[in-house]
Amino acid sequence: MTTPADRTPAHLLETDRRAGFEVVAGAGRFSQMNDIFTRAFRDERVRTKDTDAFFASYRMEAAPRRGDGFTQKDFALRNAAWLISDIVSERSAAEGLREGFQAPIQADTPVAPERAELGSPEAEAAEIKAVAKLFGADLVGITHLDLRWHYAERPDVRTMEPVANDLPEGLTHVIVMGHAMDAGLVETYPSALAGAATGREYSHEAAIVMQVAAYIRNLGYQAVASMNDTALVIPYAIKAGLGEYGRNQMVLTPEFGPRVRFSKIFTDLPLAVDTPRKLGMAAYCEGCEICARACPVRALPFGAPDFGEEVTKGSPSTWRGVRKWSSDAEACFGYWAKLKTDCAICMRVCPFARPVRGLSARLWRGLAMGRFGPSGRRLARIWERRRGVARRAKPAEWWAGHRR
Ligand code: SF4
Ligand code: SF4
16 A cells, blocks of 8 residues: 655645645655654664663653652552553554554454445544544544555564554545643643653543444444554644644644644545644744743754754654654653653643633633734733743642642
């Protein structure tokens, strides 16, 4: 199942234009062998004692210490939050598959031999969104399958050697689901406690994506459930109209800003697609460098989007097939490894990550998203600078708040 990038169908080029994507024709697909997490197992330039201890800390070798947010209780909550995701990702390890991360989630139910009677593509799209929300998805969008975003190859986790990253023939659409992270936990980044926000959504998304895929297979259509595996989800989420790309390398959604994780389902169910949206959030990023300034290892860029020139130092972990803000993946993951947990300071400090509650929050959003023109956006930036980036809740306060 291959589509050379220089023979991209016209309908995909049209949505590139609407999404503001500048894609290099014939750039070639990104190999998951170069993903920083895969390199941490196979590339001695990335793998260190710290990266090994980072992965081990998610099992029984947690790394509790005195600092606020890094106690045994904090690691216990984080690791418990990851549990369901871990069960799914480890169940096929003996076959070389790390489901949900380095291989698609394997089907638990067969495709029904008889196809259900369907309504129009619009009616089916509305129904599938309702089903996804019933199972717990916070956001749902639909777009066309686009092989340019699919990994060229993936690792066999027994050997960490590359293998084909194929999907069944005939898939046409991608259902992208967003899973909102808990705002109170995100406010405590960086900490092991905050990592519970990440783990909780991976566990949620594993269950939700498997259930929605099982529903589609019971209708008699193909459905491949996917989390971080198989394809880059960011371009799919943007194409499905769920948000815009931010300087912190996350999708900024109107509902949750960057405080959201994504899963996806590849299917041949005939569905109406959504279109990319101009929301004014990426435009705000052009004059806002809060995340880049807050990054403790200066891994984020300050300039305009480029082809990976500014901070990546030629890293193979950066895909240069599209103009975008890119990070220094080695510096970023090196910091995670030292912490023994994920860092998402650049998510926490983003003003779009705050829940939109109250009149002043709604007014700021309106100004920042350009509803009052460029001068309104400037005012929003000044307002935000005065607010500062200090944590509004320390991890110990999060625990104390739940004892009352
Ligand atoms: S902190 Fe500012 S620059 Fe960074 S993603 Fe958020 S809005 Fe964009
Ligand atoms: S996750 Fe942390 S280290 Fe990585 S870019 Fe964001 S702020 Fe920097």
